[in-house]
Amino acid sequence: MLKTLLTLIATLLLATTAAFAAVDVNTATEAELDGIKGIGPGLSGRIIEERKSAPFKDWADFIGRVGGVGNKTAVNFSKEGLTVNGKKYSAAAAAKAEAKNKQKNASAQATDRKARSSTEKETATPAAAPTAPGPAASASKN
Numbered sequence: 119m120l121k122t123l124l125t126l127i128a129t130l131l132l133a134t135t136a137a138f139a140a141v142d143v144n145t146a147t148e149a150e151l152d153g154i155k156g157i158g159p160g161l162s163g164r165i166i167e168e169r170k171s172a173p174f175k176d177w178a179d180f181i182g183r184v185g186g187v188g189n190k191t192a193v194n195f196s197k198e199g200l201t202v203n204g205k206k207y208s209a210a211a212a213a214k215a216e217a218k219n220k221q222k223n224a225s226a227q228a229t230d231r232k233a234r235s236s237t238e239k240e241t242a243t244p245a246a247a248p249t250a251p252g253p254a255a256s257a258s259k260n
Contacts (some may be wrong), residue, residue, distance in 0.1 A: 125228060141153065141199050143200060161186060161187075176203065177214075179202075189215060189216065192207045193212075
């Protein structure tokens with residue numbers, strides 16, 4: 119009886135530990151990613167596709183590269199057990215991601231301004247010189 123009870127307790131502890139085990143975004147299978155609340159087949163597919171180009175360095179890299187994931191979503195994923203290189207999402211990661219996004223937006227705006235400026239210069243043409251009127255055509259033939 120005691121042996122059965124101890125076996126049952128050990129099994130429950132292992133099951134509970136497995137349920138809260140961290141899932142690392144760089145090594146997780148699609149099924150493991152789908153097991154995180156808030157990640158469905160579409161998002162897990164995007165994560166895996168983006169991961170093929172290079173592993174995620176940190177949470178800021180993950181947020182920046184995977185469309186549809188922002189700071190709020192990252193907090194929720196982290197609470198559910200998702201990690202990046204074994205690390206949970208933190209306020210420092212949020213600040214770093216925010217700074218990276220601001221820098222990215224600022225450089226995109228600067229590039230956009232430069233492109234508009236050069237386009238305006240190219241399309242601006244000097245006004246054509248007025249031409250002298252030619253001989254008037256007669257309205258009727260006599």
